Amino acid sequence: MAEDLTINNGNKEEQYKSLIPQIQGLLIGESDRIANLANITAALKEQFKFFWVGFYFVKGNQLVLGPFQGPVACTRIAFNKGVCGTAWAQKESLIVPNVEEFPGHIACSSLSKSEIVLPVIKNGEVVAVLDVDSDQLDTFDQIDERYLTEIINLACPNF
16 A cells, blocks of 8 residues: 655654654554564655665674665674664664764765664664664754654564
């Protein structure tokens, strides 16, 4: 079933508040994790024009690329490596205003300038991370963290 996304051009918080009910609508009645995460990444990319947005799944001692929108990406990321691996190891969200200043940053694309990574935690363990990149410096803040966490919580029943 095709869905149309209504793009909101307000401030960042207004955009998230408009997007979240639309994401909820996309998830209703669909139990497939990949389908739901694919739609979440598409909705985020369309609304915010992020450079890259996607999920990585924990598989053994690595993060493995899952549904995403944007240019080709790193397929595997080791535990505690780069922003994604560090967020996994620390079990906390990381906001990086300038990826060039993050020790050990993994440059999947030289066009990425800032990043936010949020762990998806189930039963106390990180099962995935949501990674969002911007081609602009200092794109992400506490508003992004708050609403992206809410979006992850919508997706969590599928993990």
